[in-house]
Each structure stands twice: as structure tokens, then as C-alpha cells.
Amino acid sequence: MKRPTIADIARRAGVSKGAVSYALNGQPGVSEATRKRILAIAQEIGFNANSAARALSGARARAVGLTICRPARILGIEPWFMGLISGFEAELGARSYALTLQVVATPEQEVEVYRRWWGERRIDGVIVTDIRENDVRIPVLQQLQLPAVVIGGPGDTGSLAQIWSDDAGAITEAVRYLVALGHHRIARVSGVPDLLHTQVRTTAFAEVCASLGLDSAITIPADYTGEEGSRATRRLLIGGDRPTAIIYDNDVMAVAGLAVAQEMGLSVPGDLSIVAWDDSPLCSLVHPPLTALSRDISAYGAQAARELLKSIDGDQVGDVEAARVHLTPRGSTAPPR
């Protein structure tokens, strides 16, 4: 089956290719009558502009890129990325931008992918997640002048747009809540320590615990997987004065922690309170349902996509704070007994 081109439309409408192009793109230069006729023909023969030809003649590729740098075994179960992606799609789809995905192993590979995409003119911008301190990707993107939105700060992103949520405020709220319930020994199982938002949370956690005069406030670093979540939880629970509450940096580790508590015969929330982060449906799935720091990941993704599209359109964009993270109390938190 042959794909229709603007030349086909031009022939049938008895006008030139140029006129068709103007008509289809809503440019001035054709009469209203001609435009309608051309649009009708395009509709009739099911015309879609060849994206390659369009991209080649200077216009947009009408695609944005997302690289994901996490091991495959985490990706499947981690609800974060899929939530983000469905948020992107909501915005991109509406403006018929495509989303190009690439899973990589290291930040260095991400840089390579950016360079390649840029050279190939494959995409008009990228969404950068899992930002680290002195992230190698930032200067490259600036040098390439590739529109980008950084998720996971706040951090020093130079001229790149960024969108971030107030993780420090969120963890402070969670700790205050636990203290109000009567907890004195609160621990935390964190995500990958290199990531900027992990550092933000770690610092804020230490500060609020100190300011409230808590007995103990350790953070054990983990990597978002269930295995490390279990391991960290076991380490915390076998100690002499074990914590009465644990805050986890994502919900997968929180669920794993819950299983460890059950396996050790501890009751949740009686012996141990658990607070998860992200609040995907996973949290309401288990018994007891997990208290969580909720945020609408899809909405976060949608907002990031909107900012990126703005940036691609040449609008000035800066820092944007996403909707507030809030504590959703469920059955996994209670006063310690």
C-alpha cells in the first residue's frame, strides 16, 4: 500500500505542493476555500505527513526521549517509571509527540544516547530522571543545546529546566507525625545514595530528627529493590534497641520490610510502624495497607512533559515545584506499644 504524500493531494486539488503545505499547517498564503478543499482531500485519502521529511526540512522531529538507568530487575516492579511514562503520554499524545525510550546501564551510556539522538536529530528534547550530584549529563545537554527537563532535584541544573517536589518537607511531615504518635526511635531505608533526592531526604531526615531530639535516627542505604529493602529491615530489627518506626524511600522496599516484620513475628503497626514513599497502588494492596507519602506520579510526569514542550517551543522555563507531597495515613502506623 502506497503512502499518500502532499504531491498526491496537490495533484487531486489542482494546486502546487507549496499550497498544500501552507494549507495543512494553517499558514497564510491560501484562501479559505482552497484550504478547506485541501484538508478534505487529506482527510479522505488518510494523509499523514512523513515525519522524516518534516524533520529533515528543519522542522521538529515531534518526539522526545527518555532514558532509564536502572537494572532490569528493578524496573519491572518499580511503579515509579510507568507512572511517569503514562503521565508523559497524556501530554505528548495530545500534541502528537512520540516518546522514545531507551534503557541503559550507566549515566555515561545515557550521555552517549543523548549525543546519538542529537546527532540523529531523532528527538526534540529529553526528560532527565534520577539526577545525581554533579551529574555528567547536565553539561552535555547544555553543550548540545538540547531542550531538557530535569526531574529529581532540586539541584544545580544550570540553564536546564527542572521540576521537583518538596521531599524535605515531606519527610519532615512524616517524622513529625510519627513523633506525635509517640515514636522515639525512627529509622529510614533510603534509595540509591548517589541520587540527589536521596541526599535531600537524608539531610532533612537527620535535621528533623535532631531538632526533635530523637534517640536514634539512622538511615540505611539501599537500592529500591525488595531484596535490599528486606536486608536493611532485618539489620534494623535484629539490633538491641530496634526502631519502632521505619520510613522507606519507595513502596517496594516498604512492602518488603512489612514481609520481614511478619516473618520475624512482629506485628505491624503494633511493634513496628511503616511509612512508604510514592504511594502506588501497591501500598493499598498489602495487609495492613501502608501509610505513605503520596504524590500523583502521573501528574508529575504530565507537568514535566508540559515544561519540556514549552522549552522545545522556545519559551523560557525555569524551576517548577510539583504538587505537594502529602502524608496518607493507613493501617501501618500507630502509637508504639
Add this chain to the structure above:
Amino acid sequence: MKRPTIADIARRAGVSKGAVSYALNGQPGVSEATRKRILAIAQEIGFNANSAARALSGARARAVGLTICRPARILGIEPWFMGLISGFEAELGARSYALTLQVVATPEQEVEVYRRWWGERRIDGVIVTDIRENDVRIPVLQQLQLPAVVIGGPGDTGSLAQIWSDDAGAITEAVRYLVALGHHRIARVSGVPDLLHTQVRTTAFAEVCASLGLDSAITIPADYTGEEGSRATRRLLIGGDRPTAIIYDNDVMAVAGLAVAQEMGLSVPGDLSIVAWDDSPLCSLVHPPLTALSRDISAYGAQAARELLKSIDGDQVGDVEAARVHLTPRGSTAPPR
């Protein structure tokens, strides 16, 4: 920053654009010495062929498409798609094909997306998941002559390649195992009934239960979400002669079922045995860990991508059976007491 083109390379090497193109693509027509010189220059200036130009001159777009037709609230937590995607990436990345993703709401929208992609020449082929009976997408893809690999059969895919796993065999194995443990009343909570592989499983389940003379063998349809998994489980467990074992069509519903059992004060596996499907890390995350019908989803995805690339290369492809699904017994199954 200006992107280097083959014209830049040609100028620096003192040859024509044509020669550079031959050299870069490993075509005959240039001497080994010239080829090396050209490749060295390309390397040095960081050349990447403009994908639009390449696609325009008849070559491939070097991208494949994947549409996902599931509500956003399922996507985040369902490990299946991310597993599949990371499998695709492993193969596609190696041949520097890009993966273009689109989340849609209905199969009709998927058809539209396929038509648009085809018209735009944006992709060289598509991966089709969640196939239904008389799926509307099959005839469209055949008509467009768009290379495709169908996942989720076996079904009637006409000339399209397909890859499928022996779900009937798997569920038979699970039922036989439960019967061997001493179970007589086995129930099942299925995925979306429209999907072909759900029907395959439902039929096989009914058959094996009948052939083994089981007292009861109901399948309650659900939709892969935790909520419906809980609901279906509650319906099963409040009845008079409740089942002693339940098989779930994915692991999210199985985890939800486990939570319902715990909430109702039933012991797992003492009062109720649970078998999950897919065996993502989620199954080993909860307590007790879930017995599951395991398959390597990433490997499945990788195999699908390989078949698709073959099909794009014009090779003949047909039906392929994926690696066998096998039962992984864990703590959630035991003889009924």
C-alpha cells in the same frame, strides 16, 4: 552546536558525499584505505547519521513501536510491561533501534496510532500485545504491510509473526500440583476475559479440573488490578464451601488476594493456598512468598524483538513458542488442613 553531516566528512576527507555514504555503510565502492580514513574522521568529529534523512531516502526509520492499552492506574504497578520493555531494549539497543511508546485507551485508538505511524514512516514495525479474539488490529497491520510480532496468543494472526507461551500447559501443571497436595476445591481469578490468553487459560483450567474430577472449579473474571483481585477473592472466601486454593492470572491480584486472606484471619498456606502468575520480584517480596508460574518476561520480550527485527529484515517468520512456563513452589502453597 552544528551537527556534522556526511558533507563535512567528505570535505575533510577530500572525497564526495557518495563515497562517504558507501564507506559508512560498509558498501563496496571504496578502497579499504579510504574507508578507514573516512571512518576515522567520522569518529573524530562524532558523526551520527541524521535519522530523518536516512529514513527519507528509503531506508529504515530504525525504530519500532509499542502501544500499550491499559488504564494508567494498572500500568504503574503491573510488572509485565516494564519487564517486556527491558527485554525489547536489550535486543533493540544492540542494533541501535529506538523504541517508540504510546499509551492508548482502546484497541481502536491503537489502530489509529498504527495508521499514523505508518503514514509518518516513523517506525519499521510494531509489537502487538494483549491480543483479543478477532482482534481489530490484525487486519489493519496486514493491509498496511507493517511488520509485526504478536504477543499473547496462540491465535489466528494470519501472516503476522507471533510468539506465545504454553499457558494451557502451565495452568494444567499448577492444578495437578495443587491436587497432588490434596486440594479438591480450586478457584481461579482471571485477567481481562476478552484477552486471548485469558480464554486459553480459562478453557484449560476448566478442562483439567473436569478431567481430575474436582468438586468445584470456578473462574472469576477480574482485570489485573489489586482492587478487583481483592474483590474477587472476597467473593470466593465468603461462600459456604470456599476453595482451599486460588490461582491468579497475575501477581498483583495474587498479592491482593493474600492481603484479603490475612484480613479475614485465614492463614496462608494453612487455610488457603495461593498460586500467582508471572513471578515478578513481587512474589518473593511478600510474606509468605508466593508460589508462582514463572517465566522470564525480559527474555520473552527479547525474543519478540528478535523476531520483529527478522521480520523487518524481510526474513520469513512464523509461530515461535517461548521458553516453557514452570511452577516455582514457595511458601504460599501447602496441603489443605
Add this chain to the structure above:
DNA sequence: GACAGTGGCTTATCCGGTTCAGTGCACACG
């Protein structure tokens, strides 16, 4: 020594859009 064959390269064309510099025409105006 004429001629075919071949390797190595150049030239020109094409893909399907966008865009800019015209062109022809109608109409207004002095």
C-alpha cells in the same frame, strides 16, 4: 595494441516535506 572488465570514485537524482522569492491577477487610487 585494441578491447573488455573491474575497482574506485564522482555526479546527479531522489525521498517528501518546508519555505522563500517570485508571478499573475484583481482591485483601489490619484
Add this chain to the structure above:
DNA sequence: CGTGTGCACTGAACCGGATAAGCCACTGTC
């Protein structure tokens, strides 16, 4: 009636590769 203006549209160049056709120098053959 000549001129200016604006509109609707045409024609052609251009984006950056792939590729068919053509050209030249050299080799081998009879």
C-alpha cells in the same frame, strides 16, 4: 490610464542522506 498594493498561488531550492549511472585509470586477455 498607469501605478501601487495585496492576495493567492507557483516554482524551485533545500534539508542530509542513499543510490543508480557514469567516468576514468588500470589490468588482463587474445
